[in-house]
Amino acid sequence: xxxxxxxxxxxxxPLFVHLPIGFIILGILxxxxxxxxxxxxxxxxxxxxxxxxxGVFSIITGFLQYQNGGYLWETIQFHFIAGVLTTILSFxxxxxxxxxxxxxxxxxxxxxxxxxxxxxxxxxxxGNITHGEEHLIEPxxxxxxxxxxxxxxxxxxxxxxxxxxxxxxxxxxIDQKCVKCHNSKKSNGKLKMHNSKELMKGGKNGSIxxxxxxxxxxxxxxxxxxxEEKKHMPPKSGKQLxxxxxxxxxxxxxxxxxxxxxxxxxxxxxxxxxxxxxxEKPFFPLIKVSxxxxxxxxxxxxxxxxxxxxxxNSNFLKVSIINNLDFKNEDISLLxxxxxxxxxxxxxxxxxxxxxxxxxxxxxxxxxxxxxNTTITGEKINQLIELKNLKRIYLVNTNFKDEYINILAxxxxxxxxxxxxxxxxxxxxxxxxxxxxxxYEFGNYSLEN
Amino acid sequence: xxxxxxxxxxxKKTNARFNTRRHFIKDCTLGLGGIALGSFLNSCKSNNTSFxxxxxxxxxxxxxxxxxxxxxxKSVIYxxxxxxxxxxxxxxxxxxxxxxxxxxxxxxxxxxxxxxFIEGIPNMLGPQATFxxxxxxxxxxxxxxxxxxxxxxxxxxxxxxxxDQFNHGPAQLLMQTGSPRLGRPSIGSWVTYGLGSExxxxxxxxxxxxxxxxxxxxxxxxxxxxxxxxxxxxxxxxGDPVLYLKDPKGVSRNLKKNIVESINKINFEEYKKFKDPxxxxxxxxxxxxxxxxxxxxxxxxxxxxxxxxxxxxGVEPGKESFAxxxxxxxxxxxxxxxxxxxxxxxxxxxxxxxxxSLRKGFLKKCKDSDRPIAALILDLKQRGLLDETxxxxxxxxxxxxxxxxxxGVQNTLVGRDHQGEAFTMWMAGGGLKKxxxxxxxxxxxxxxxxxxVSVYDIQAxxxxxxxxxxxxxxxxxQGRPFRLTDVEGEIxxxxxx
Numbered sequence: 012x013x014x015x016x017x018x019x020x021x022x023x024x025p026l027f028v029h030l031p032i033g034f035i036i037l038g039i040l041x042x043x044x045x046x047x048x049x050x051x052x053x054x055x056x057x058x059x060x061x062x063x064x065x066g067v068f069s070i071i072t073g074f075l076q077y078q079n080g081g082y083l084w085e086t087i088q089f090h091f092i093a094g095v096l097t098t099i100l101s102f103x104x105x106x107x108x109x110x111x112x113x114x115x116x117x118x119x120x121x122x123x124x125x126x127x128x129x130x131x132x133x134x135x136x137x138g139n140i141t142h143g144e145e146h147l148i149e150p151x152x153x154x155x156x157x158x159x160x161x162x163x164x165x166x167x168x169x170x171x172x173x174x175x176x177x178x179x180x181x182x183x184x185i186d187q188k189c190v191k192c193h194n195s196k197k198s199n200g201k202l203k204m205h206n207s208k209e210l211m212k213g214g215k216n217g218s219i220x221x222x223x224x225x226x227x228x229x230x231x232x233x234x235x236x237x238x239e240e241k242k243h244m245p246p247k248s249g250k251q252l253x254x255x256x257x258x259x260x261x262x263x264x265x266x267x268x269x270x271x272x273x274x275x276x277x278x279x280x281x282x283x284x285x286x287x288x289x290x291e292k293p294f295f296p297l298i299k300v301s302x303x304x305x306x307x308x309x310x311x312x313x314x315x316x317x318x319x320x321x322x323x324n325s326n327f328l329k330v331s332i333i334n335n336l337d338f339k340n341e342d343i344s345l346l347x348x349x350x351x352x353x354x355x356x357x358x359x360x361x362x363x364x365x366x367x368x369x370x371x372x373x374x375x376x377x378x379x380x381x382x383x384n385t386t387i388t389g390e391k392i393n394q395l396i397e398l399k400n401l402k403r404i405y406l407v408n409t410n411f412k413d414e415y416i417n418i419l420a421x422x423x424x425x426x427x428x429x430x431x432x433x434x435x436x437x438x439x440x441x442x443x444x445x446x447x448x449x450x451y452e453f454g455n456y457s458l459e460n
Numbered sequence: 461x462x463x464x465x466x467x468x469x470x471x472k473k474t475n476a477r478f479n480t481r482r483h484f485i486k487d488c489t490l491g492l493g494g495i496a497l498g499s500f501l502n503s504c505k506s507n508n509t510s511f512x513x514x515x516x517x518x519x520x521x522x523x524x525x526x527x528x529x530x531x532x533x534k535s536v537i538y539x540x541x542x543x544x545x546x547x548x549x550x551x552x553x554x555x556x557x558x559x560x561x562x563x564x565x566x567x568x569x570x571x572x573x574x575x576x577f578i579e580g581i582p583n584m585l586g587p588q589a590t591f592x593x594x595x596x597x598x599x600x601x602x603x604x605x606x607x608x609x610x611x612x613x614x615x616x617x618x619x620x621x622x623x624d625q626f627n628h629g630p631a632q633l634l635m636q637t638g639s640p641r642l643g644r645p646s647i648g649s650w651v652t653y654g655l656g657s658e659x660x661x662x663x664x665x666x667x668x669x670x671x672x673x674x675x676x677x678x679x680x681x682x683x684x685x686x687x688x689x690x691x692x693x694x695x696x697x698x699g700d701p702v703l704y705l706k707d708p709k710g711v712s713r714n715l716k717k718n719i720v721e722s723i724n725k726i727n728f729e730e731y732k733k734f735k736d737p738x739x740x741x742x743x744x745x746x747x748x749x750x751x752x753x754x755x756x757x758x759x760x761x762x763x764x765x766x767x768x769x770x771x772x773x774g775v776e777p778g779k780e781s782f783a784x785x786x787x788x789x790x791x792x793x794x795x796x797x798x799x800x801x802x803x804x805x806x807x808x809x810x811x812x813x814x815x816x817s818l819r820k821g822f823l824k825k826c827k828d829s830d831r832p833i834a835a836l837i838l839d840l841k842q843r844g845l846l847d848e849t850x851x852x853x854x855x856x857x858x859x860x861x862x863x864x865x866x867x868g869v870q871n872t873l874v875g876r877d878h879q880g881e882a883f884t885m886w887m888a889g890g891g892l893k894k895x896x897x898x899x900x901x902x903x904x905x906x907x908x909x910x911x912x913v914s915v916y917d918i919q920a921x922x923x924x925x926x927x928x929x930x931x932x933x934x935x936x937x938q939g940r941p942f943r944l945t946d947v948e949g950e951i952x953x954x955x956x957x
Contacts, residue, residue, distance in 0.1 A: 322530040429844035454842025
């Protein structure tokens with residue numbers, strides 16, 4: 012009963028701490044404007060008295076929170092010390108104001124500066140505990156553009172099957188669903204799960220993995236308990252494991268909880284592989300690009316150019332000039348702002364010429380390029396060799412010259428080039444025989460009569 | 461000109477109606493309250509959908525938008541063989557059936573079964589074709605479709621499709637709308653609703669028929685409960701492609717433009733007031749009709765195609781033919797049409813008359829469709845369109861391994877009755893395995909024994925290839941979300957590349 016009351020009181024810590032913060036800031040403001048306000052000394056006494064009282068109360072609730080919330084001393088020590096210091100400073104300033112103490116000699120300015128600094132430090136450290144240390148750094152980094160990398164977002168099964176199941180799948184699940192309460196800072200039940208070493212150590216009731224009878228492992232039992240059970244993990248209020256995650260973790264425990272065994276050794280069922288991995292390599296690039304800005308998209312749309320993401324949630328775009336056949340070389344500058352976002356570009360039937368290639372080479376993620384029914388001859392198509400993602404090029408009914416055909420085979424990822432020309436009319440088709448027909452499609456199919 | 465004056469005065473009157481004193485007073489009192497209430501209600505709506513870069517559909521219901529997943533194909537050509545072609549004479553080779561030819565059907569096979577015409581004990585009917593293995597895949601192809609061997613390595617066969625409908629109309633409706641009863645949107649309507657139309661000059665969903673109108677009627681390309689802008693537009697390959705599209709005598713194109721703009725202005729006022737999507741439909745249809753006046757005749761004109769392409773398809777310009785329609789389908793997909801639906805009527809080979817005989821009418825249907833289909837696939841392939849187009853071929857059901865005996869008497873000509881339990885369909889195009897066979901029927905082609913797929917599975921797979929999850933792609937109607945596959949359907953993963 013009393014315990015529960017103390018836990019409750021502790022949980023109010025994040026609320027209480029704002030009282031001394033408010034008083035101290037008010038006090039500093041009054042002190043800074045003391046010339047304007049005639050009553051400043053009396054007011055300051057009142058303000059810093061209450062700052063001290065609420066400060067003490069904050070320390071008490073904070074201590075209760077530390078005792079019952081599963082936090083480690085290492086995590087909270089500096090926040091705690093800074094908090095105590097803040098309260099002491101407030102109280103000494105109060106004592107100085109009532110003029111009967113030894114603190115009279117210390118200059119008021121020093122008090123104010125020290126109190127401001129310490130207050131900021133305490134608040135920041137407290138924030139780090141509740142929100143995580145990345146809390147401020149992350150948006151700042153994003154703001155100044157540091158650390159914005161083109162990251163992989165894709166788990167291709169073939170790439171992962173030789174790697175340990177634990178580090179590739181199990182630990183990431185734990186990181187997502189368990190580590191919030193079982194980490195180096197906060198370890199409910201004295202259990203830490205943020206790495207394999209700590210996981211092996213177990214919690215206050217010993218190891219959570221039972222190697223002799225895996226089904227009796229604490230971890231195994233708790234994730235299988237009904238959600239209503241008190242011992243069910245993750246707790247009812249937290250983010251739950253999915254059906255597939257439960258069966259994967261169970262499989263891992265039943266098979267000896269190995270940290271080294273590779274994905275393929277676990278002989279996972281197809282549905283589990285499908286759930287945790289991508290079994291098919293996606294057609295479009297694997298990197299993440301920043302979102303295109305909406306203004307440029309609207310501007311492009313106004314020019315009757317079709318532009319849409321490749322799927323509803325993608326930052327990659329598909330562009331076609333199907334409804335604006337007057338499109339000329341220079342119009343490509345409309346797209347230059349979002350060049351990196353464009354993975355599919357259809358300029359068929361437009362007025363473009365070979366000089367378009369010098370502009371197209373900046374579309375680094377371009378995967379599909381359609382130039383059908385244009386006057387392209389291919390003269391400068393070698394400039395596109397920098398496009399490492401280019402997979403399909405459509406050159407149907409163009410004036411593409413034979414001498415440039417083999418340049419296309421040197422493109423890093425090229426899969427198919429469509430070079431069919433209606434005007435060929437089965438004349439002189441032998442000249443195509445020297446080209447790799449896996450890459451080049453010359454068409455000119457016929458059906459016997 | 462009289463008509464035009466009438467129209468003009470009508471325009472003035474309606475325009476005035478929107479701008480009267482009464483209207484001002486009404487809007488100032490009710491309107492303001494309404495606006496206030498509206499903003500309250502709006503704030504109640506959870507707006508948790510993340511911003512996406514899709515085009516705005518508010519004023520253009522056909523604006524192209526992206527599906528939830530990256531699609532494998534962007535257009536569909538669906539070749540529906542109306543009347544249900546016999547799988548046993550085309551793709552499903554059953555040598556065992558040959559041995560049973562003209563022997564009475566075992567009672568156990570037909571007991572408790574419902575047939576359209578078979579009564580009593582029919583005889584079995586051996587394959588009325590010879591088969592050979594063709595292509596690198598070595599799949600069985602009948603001698604009736606010799607050109608098919610050129611594309612056999614491009615297609616994926618579904619050899620054990622089943623449907624629970626055994627009459628043409630309902631079975632066609634089930635195949636095309638996901639329900640054997642009227643009132644549901646067709647696949648093409650769903651797709652156009654979900655993806656819009658890339659070309660601003662052509663409809664997103666075009667229907668071409670040959671041989672006659674299918675039994676299921678025009679509901680097969682109806683919009684059901686979706687806004688009517690998404691219904692299929694039927695184009696005729698003979699005469700005017702779309703009826704009443706030409707300007708009447710004495711009306712210039714400019715005048716027409718003015719009329720359309722004025723009408724749309726009024727309609728838009730109407731829309732602002734009532735927010736009825738059907739008004740937007742009407743506006744877009746007027747605009748579309750105006751643009752189609754020039755764009756449709758050009759896309760429907762096959763004369764400009766090179767001679768050898770016309771020969772490859774075997775087109776008959778000026779006539780209504782399946783070959784013409786196949787060539788048109790390619791042209792349309794090339795021009796950005798989303799969904800082209802072809803219906804070819806005349807495959808109902810009961811053996812009850814020459815046209816329905818497996819040895820006469822059926823052979824003509826095979827001959828007339830074999831070349832255009834092979835040409836279509838090859839033409840799509842050489843232009844790179846096959847990579848981003850899905851071609852589906854099939855009837856509404858299959859045909860029995862028994863010789864039909866209408867009213868208990870064996871038909872004089874060779875024919876088979878309807879069979880929903882097992883029949884063959886094929887698909888080709890982006891995202892599919894090539895030269896693959898999925899599913900298997902028993903020794904006489906009567907039941908699917910392996911890899912059975914339902915009509916819903918096929919619909920789910922079509923939607924999957926276009927980037928949709930068929931279970932989440934819904935439309936709110938009469939108080940509940942509806943989907944194409946209703947409560948059924950599983951993607952046929954085995955045929956996906």
